[in-house]
Amino acid sequence: AQSSARPGRWVAAPPGVALGALLTRQRQELEQAELASALLAEEYRAEASEPAVHDLVEVVTGAAAVARRLHQVRLGAASEVCALVTGKPVAVTGTEEGSEERAASRGVVHRVVVEREVLSLPSGILELSAALGRDERCRVVDRVPTKLVIADGTTAMVPLTGRGAEPAALVVHASGLLESLTGLFEAVWREALPLRLGAGGCGVREEGVGPDATDLEILSLLLAGLTDASVAKQLELGLRTVQRRVKGLMELTGVSTRLQLGWHAYERGWVARSGPQAVTGTTATPGTTATAPRTLAAPGAAVTPSAPPAAPPSAQVAGVR
Structure with a gap:
């Protein structure tokens, strides 16, 4: 700093003052x-x-690349593979390079929905027979919206290109798009009919896997308000037999609750829609008329009537005596 006593001369200043700013x-x-x-x-x-x-x-583009990626997706599954299979020969196929067999041998569950057109293909019945032999759960529907493979709910694969273009596919990982594809599969699965093959190798549709006379009797009594134990006693069946048959009906309709089963029974005509006439091929259970459909009771519980939207005033339970 400049000295105030001697102008033109510089003197040392305190560091705190000189360097503070x-x-x-x-x-x-x-x-x-x-x-x-x-x-x-x-x-x-x-x-x-x-x-x-x-x-x-x-x-993924190119037939070889698509087939290889599909093989990886299937083999990478740890618990479940879900698939929609069309009758059109595109790159994403339902059975590829033996990956299904390898996955099934590791205990991976397969749920497959095929178009009815697949049953008419030269190798369709053979492949479906092999799939059923591996305990895969197969269902059939008139048409599926797209070919689709989902592994463990974490990876999906769908075709990308149309007819005449180079084979290509999308591999979708965890995202909103994957959730939408999973929802699409579940919706198609619920509407499809369980498939089994008869001795002649023909696909058996709903009539072949629908409820038999005993199933209809059980359903009739449950809709009338009886508990599982009462139904078993009435029909001289074991309690576990009744519960097993009810579970089979739930699997047949693709539902998870008895309330849903009651509604689907009404929709499929197992409960007559109107009038005293029962479902074709069966007769109404004598003296059994209900506001349809009633809620099926849980094992050992009573029933509370529950009418579906837009249901007719009354419907008669179909059954066989």
């Missing part, structure tokens, strides 16, 4: 740099937490 300015600049660095780090973390598009969807 400089240190304050540099400290402010450092704080601003730290703030900018923190903002950049936050933006980086936000970007890193959002998966890139290629991490959610893969595009």
Whole structure:
């Protein structure tokens, strides 16, 4: 600093006074740099937490590449493979390179819905017979919207190109799109009919796997308000037999509750829609008229009547005596 006693001469000043302003300015600049660095780090973390598009969807092109990727998807399944199979010969096939057999040998559950057209293909019955022989659960429907394979609910594969183009497919990982594809499969599965093959190798549709006379009697009594134990006593069956048959009806209709079973029984005509006439081929249980459909009781529980929307005023339970 300049000396006040001797103009034109410089003398030493206290460091705290001389450097204080400089240190304050540099400290402010450092704080601003730290703030900018923190903002950049936050933006980086936000970007890193959002998966890139290629991490959610893969595009696979070429017949060999599609077949290889499908093979990997199937073999990578640990618990379940769900598939929709069309009758059109596209790259994403229902059986590829023996991957189904390998997955089934590891205990992987297979649920497959095939178009009815598949049954008319030269190798259709043979492949379905092999699938049923591996204890795969197969159902049939008039038409499926697209060919689809889902492994463990975490990876899906669908065809990408149409007829005449180079085979290509999308591999979809965990995302909203995968959830939509899973929902599509479950909707088709619920509407499809269980498939079994007769001795002649023909696909047996609903008439072959629908409720038999005993099933209709059980359903009739449950809809009338009887408990499982009462039904078993009335029909001289074991309690477990009654419960097993009810479970079979639930699997047949693709439902998880007895309330849903009651509604599907009405929709499928197991409970007559109107008037005293029962389902074709059966007769109404004598003296059994209910507001349809009633809620099927849980084992050992009573029943509370529950009418579906837009149901007719009354419907008679179909049964065989």
